[in-house]
Amino acid sequence: MTTYPAGANEPIARAEPLREAVYLRIVALISAGKYAPGAPLTEAGLSRTLQVSRTPVREALLRLQAEGVLQSALARGFTVRPLVRRDAAELYPVLASLEALATRTITALDPATTQRLRTVLDELEGCADPVRRWQLDTEWHTAIAAAAGNRHLLGMLTQLRTNLSRYELAYMREVKHRADVDHEHRKALAALAAGDFAHAADLLEAHWHDGMRTILDWLDGPD
Structure with missing residues (x-):
């Protein structure tokens, strides 16, 4: 059974700027295996999970796409890219x-x-x-x-x-x-x-x- 980082699914409550907190939380979820390669990540789903608005989630997802962690998937938001x-x-x-x-x-x-x-x-x-x-x-x-x-x-x-x-x-x-x-x-x-x-x-x-x-x-x- 996969163990996720402590508080990974809890609402964001961090001292750093919200966009950075959201980004780091999504990184933690991906690194812990909650989102396997090919698994979809959507603004709406993550916004509900983290209890934040969709704007910082969208910014985090676009940043992760630019970094090569995610890829855009038609009608599915984003998916995790495989390690190559x-x-x-x-x-x-x-x-x-x-x-x-x-x-x-x-x-x-x-x-x-x-x-x-x-x-x-x-x-x-x-x-x-x-x-x-x-x-x-x-x-x-x-x-x-x-x-x-x-x-x-x-x-x-x-x-x-x-x-x-x-x-x-x-x-x-x-x-x-x-x-x-x-x-x-x-x-x-x-x-x-x-x-x-x-x-x-x-x-x-x-x-x-x-x-x-x-x-x-x-x-x-x-x-």
């Missing part, structure tokens, strides 16, 4: 290379950014919820890329991460050794804090490739 091995195999190496490039071009990491990275990683290490881990992981990697100060590179990385969001959520559910993943983050953070940005870039690139192998193995299924 080729997409993961093509996108992860690009993400790994671009984040490594961003990291190598960092000239200095200010104390506030270093502390933010430590704080986010502290929470990430203590978190077992896959959706929250995905949010924290995204925040952590985005902060590193932002430190490079290249707006165009950050934009490309952000787009890649949104395209890979479902794969990342699957990774957060499937990875069996979270402590090993968190240790990889710690090693990269230590290199960043020491100002060894080239070494940090190498560690982060290897980290993404390790994650890709986990996802591809999962998509391939048992031998």
